[in-house]
Amino acid sequence: MKKLTRILVPVDGSEGSERAAELAAELAAVSGASLDVLHVTYFDRETDASEESWLPDSIAGPVGEAERRALERAAGQIPASVKAAYHHRTGIPADEILRFAEEKGHELIVVGGRGLSGVKGFLLGSVSQEIVERATVSVAVAK
Amino acid sequence: MLKNILVPVDGSEGSDRAVAEAISLAEACGAKLNFLYVANINQLAINACLSDAILEAVTKAGNVILDRAMEMVPSGIEKEAFSETGSPAVVILDFATSNDMELIVMGSRGLGVVKGVLLGSVSQYIVEQSKCPVLVVK
Secondary structure, X not given: OOOOOEEEEEEOOOHHHHHHHHHHHHHHHHHOOEEEEEEEEOOXXXXXXXXXXXXXXXXXXXXXXXXXXXXXXXXXXXXXXXXXXXXXXXXXXXXXXXXXXXXXXXXXXXXXXXXXXXXXXXXXXXXXXXXXXXXXXXXXXXX | OOOEEEEEOOOOXXXXXXXXXXXXXXXXXXXXXXXXXXXXXXXXXXXXXXXXXXXXXXXXXXHHHHHHXXXXXXXXXXXXXXXXXXXXXXXXXXXXXXOOOOEEEEEOOOOOOOOOOOOHHHHHHHHHHOOOOEEXXX
């Protein structure tokens, strides 16, 4: 089979995605693959802005802050020996994750399993579910 | 890290790919491969009315599938084959729990309703209910 060279782990700052980062790091360590950590938000500061954003800081600000925390939390699970890069996209999470994987040619996507409330993050069962079903590459579901 | 990998097999193309991917993982991390074939037969039906001939045929079919998986494994990797009867998804999860499996590697679709038991619905159930991580091979 094809050797693992690139692993994608989408994160949302939840406990489930922390476990996904941990599993992805383990798999990257044994296979020597590099890791791409991806955070997707529905919008960001630039989304609506041709010149100046109408999104008040109270909304756009926390999005950036949540993203920083989500990526940091994932980074905490990844040992320095694993080569990891951090990315951000805006859009519909499942769509962006799958598009990103296709663009970069990942052989494996590692997602968090269920157990998140709808309030806590976007990487719900439904996003993982959609990725498991629609991905053309293998998907590992962390628990 | 990974010491025990469970690979449910049903002889479909998807399960062959899962076996191949599980082998390279086992090789990379020195884990043992545990192949499990589940004959989709209700134990009560066995006791009640299934003839020995049918049971023997089912067992034989399972053994062929398990043998093929075992043969794909290069020497140096620990491996074992298991055969069970019952509802596949339930049996697979029970097996994983009671044998301390750390990862389940399986295909995304099986043989189809008529031909086999490792259907999309089985993978679906396992992805949702498993206590250990599940790798769905495409």
